Amino acid sequence: MKRPLAIALLFVLLWGMGLATRSITRPDEGRYAEIAREMAVSGDWVTPRLNGIIYFEKPPLQYWATAQSIDMLGPTALAARLWTALMGLLGVWVVWRTGDRLFGHGSGKWAALVLISSLYYAALGHINSLDMGVSVWMTVSVCAFLRAQVEDRRWMILAWAGAAAAVLSKGLMALVLPGGALILYSLWTRDLSPWRRLDPIRGALIFLALAAPWFMLSEAAHPEFFHFFFIHEHFERFISTVHQRVEPFWYFLPILLAGWLPWTGLLYASVIRPLRGFHSRVFSPQRFLALYALLVVLFFSLSGSKLPSYILPAFPPIALLMGRILAQRPRLPVSAMGLALLWSATLIFAAAALRFPDLAAQWGIQADIDADMVAPYQHFAGWMLAASTVLMAGVLLALRWRATALKAFTALALSCLMAVQLLMQGSETLSDVTSSQRIATDYATEFRDASHIYSVGTYDQTLDYYLQRTVLLVAFQDELTFGLTLEPWQSIPTLAAFRVAWQNETGARAIMAPATYDVLAAEGLPMRIIFRDTRRVIVARI
Structure with a gap:
């Protein structure tokens, strides 16, 4: 017992590791951290x-x-990333407990x-975005549903509560995907037994009691909310390219394959084989999980808006x-060690190309x-x-301990998680591009003394978070378009209006792109x- 706990x-x-030491990056981390900060204030x-x-x-x-x-x-x-990190650990624990109860051995x-050490899950567990939270609450809901099918029906209470938390994390997709998987499972297997254990009346009451109040309060405070949230942010996002995140249908396939490193070789046997063969009328958790995971990938592949993190909900069921x-053959797969070495070799090649750009150019690699x-x-x-070195060390230890499955798996899994953490921490070397943390720190006095901070034609969410104050947007809307239609006084709509405002005060600061600065400086706008x-110019009114 002591060894598993250790x-x-x-x-x-x-x-x-790294939750507190890496700068908050834009746009997602800065956005969700700043919204929470403003809510706390x-x-x-x-x-x-x-x-x-x-x-x-x-x-x-x-x-x-x-x-x-x-x-x-x-x-x-740390405060900004803590929820995501805790959700990631919760997802691993839920998978652990559910796997033992459903499949034993x-x-x-x-x-x-395999889940905690997969490249994709480990990386997203350390980035402040909404995808880990919704994925884990969907996993809680699905796993409780599965246990209600094979154990006690009262697990459906947790299933409905998890669904409410998932909807409050990211919206209706948290209902559509598990519900669609249940319909697909029934059509695929002609097994209707799961429907009899849904506990729909009590479940609906639990779901509405938890999820509905915020939606009702938001609509009461802002009558435009329902249309924007349910129509624009759900249906229009899915069926159109209004959010300009257009990618080909196969976009998620390489993400899925690379994201499961070093366990990618297990995908076919894990996900496809459960769908083959005779389908009995006895409920099959593995078939449901396979259909659910495939539906997640297919659903977002069909969407008109795609981002890499969207398919994260497929990872816990695949795990x-x-x-x-x-569990049926507890021996470390050769493919996992081979893919870990391939991952290591890829890192070496990429590192060489970055470290010696002139040499990379001779190879025909032109880094932008x-x-x-x-x-x-x-x-x-x-x-x-x-x-790369850590990955190779993990493979060597796994080979040495291959006769003992748990030791070999642990060695490789730890090395993969450590490799992800090193890459995440190493990304801090790029923070001057991805974050405004250094600027906010180095010029704290300049910003603190400013009567206004104008953000001209641009907006960096991380600047707000590190300065602990908001900026005044100029000629910029983007993701804030809806809010600015409700409260247009929260920004300055044009450069012409900004010129007037800038001339009328002496303590202002502004941040803008170099091209914008060159235009305004040529017009004689008083700036220091x-x-x-x-990428940016920060000026003071003179």
């Missing part, structure tokens, strides 16, 4: 605001949790090991299926990197080599440069 503790400690738990502007694109559960973290820990990187520990396969970022990427190459690089 292994689990080691993974938990390793999981916590204002005490308004109904209306999310970004830069002081109404922001109803997503529901508030993660904002609520992160606002509590900020109240306890201050506006830090220690399936849960294998499922937990359960992998755990089931591994600004001149002032060559050195940071060269420093990042060192972290890539460190991650505080900071300039290839």
Whole structure:
């Protein structure tokens, strides 16, 4: 008993690395951290605001949790990422417990090991976005549903509560995907037995009691909410390209294959084989999980809006299926060690290309990197080599201990998680591009003394978070368009209006793109440069 607990503790400690030491990056981390910070400051738990502007694109559960973290820990990187990291660990634990109950033979520990060490899940567990939270609450709901089918029907109470939390995390997709999987399962197997154990009346009451109040309060406060949230942010996002995230149908396939490194070789046996053969009328958890995972990938492949993190909900069910396969033959797959070595070799090649760009050019590799970022990427190459070394060490240890399955799996899984953590920490070398943390720190006095901070034609959410104050947007709407239609006084709509405002005060600061600065300087606008690089210029009124 002591050894599994020690292994689990080691993974938990390793999981916590880097949460507090990496700068908050834009756009997602900055956006969701800043919304939570403003919620903590204002005490308004109904209306999310970004830069002081109404922001109803997503529901508030993660904002609520992160606002509590900020109240306890201050506006830090750890506070911003804590909810995501805890959700990631919760997902691993749920998979562990569910695997053991559904499939036995220690399936849960294998499922937990492959999930926590997969490239995609480990990386997204350390980035402040909404996808980990919704994925884990969907996993809680689906796993409770499965246990209600094979054990006690009362598990449906947790299934409905998990569904409510998932909807409050990211919206209706948390209902559509599990519900669609149930319909697909019934059509595929001609098994209607799961429908008789849904406990729909009590479940609907639980779901509505938990999820409905925020939606009703938001609509009462802002009558435009329902149309924007349900029509624009759900149906129009899915069926159109209004959000300009257009990618080909196969976009998620390479993400799925690379994201499961080093366990990609288990995908076919885990997900496809359960769908083959005779379909009895006895409920099959593995068939349901396979259909659910495939539906998640297919659903977002058909969507007109695609981002890499969208298919994260497919990873926990696939991990359960992998755990089931591994429990039947508990021996570290050769493919996992081979793919870990391939991952290591890829990192070495990429590091060489970044460290020696002239040599890479001779190989025909032309990296699109600004001149002032060559050195940071060269420093990042060192972290890539460190991650590669850890992966190779993990493979060597796994080979040495291959006769003992748990030791071999643990060695490889720990090395993969460590490699991801090294890459994540190494990304801090690029923080001058991805975050405003250094600027906010280096020029804190300039910003603190400003009567207004104008953000001209651009908006960096991380600047708000690190300055702990909002900026005044100029000629910029983007994701804040809906909020600005409700509260147009929250921004300056044109450069012409900005020129007038700038002339009328003496203590202002502004941030803008270099091209914008050149235009305004040529017009004689009184400005003193505080900071300039290839991406932004910060000026003071003179």
